[in-house]
Amino acid sequence: MNSRSLTFNVFRHNPRDAASQPRVVQYQLEETPGMTLFIALTRIRETLDPGLNFDFVCRAGICGSCAMVINGRPGLACRTLTAELPADIRLFPLPGFELIADLSVNTGKWMRGMSERLQAWLHPRETADIDALEARMEPDLAEAIYELDRCIECGCCVAGCGTAQMRPDFVGAVGMNKIARFRLDPRDARSDAEFFDLVGDDSGIFGCMSLLGCHDVCPKALPLQTQIAYLRRGMARQGWSAKPAS
Secondary structure (H helix, E strand, O other), rough: OOEEEEEEEEEOOOOOOOOOEEEEEEEEEEOOOOEEEHHHHHHHHHOOOOOOOOOOOOOOOOOOEEEEEEOEEEEEEEOOHHHHOOOEEEEEEEOOOOEEEEEEOHHHHHHHHHHHHHOOOOOOOOOOOHHHOOOOOOOOHHHHHHHHHHHOOOOOHHOOHHHHHHOOOOOHHHHHHHHHHHHHHOOOOOOOOHHHHHOOOOHHHHOOOOHHHHHOOOOOOOOOOHHHHHOOOOOHHHHOOOOOOO
């Protein structure tokens, strides 16, 4: 099998360099068996352009650091095989996040702000001790919580969301997934009303246009739109209405 010659059209820009202008730079590589975008970008940086910026940590689809827009679709560079793509490949940074340089964006800053706003951590009951926190759960419940805990905060769902691109305050599917996760957890002391108050406006539940972008691009195939629908149904059952816009 003959290898292909691949053309990588890569967005380049360093916002901290006054002389830098947004541009697309082309690189040529010969495809090798099992090549991923992470491998290709590493080779470009090692052999063609040592100044190319992109992020990676685990190389196993767990950390979410290497998320980028791949031929118009958010995805993980380390889990995307070049063999699954045409020979002409376009790579851009995720929209909706602060640009660090080239393909590197600051998802951590956005995720921390969202988590602090939603208080996305366990709020144990006052009487809870270690034994209570580590009490056994029914397997089905534990599995449901684990399923939502698989989110790697890569930012793909935010980049693929129309509302997130129009509303900087939108918590996105990742934020509502966190609310759904802690709402399921019997160790959390918060009531449904407290959870709904965190996302019961246009920056949360009522901002979602149900375009399924988050659902379609999640690299972990999480049921994001399903969880948003569950939250909406729970709010409807309790007669909850949207909070007025601030």
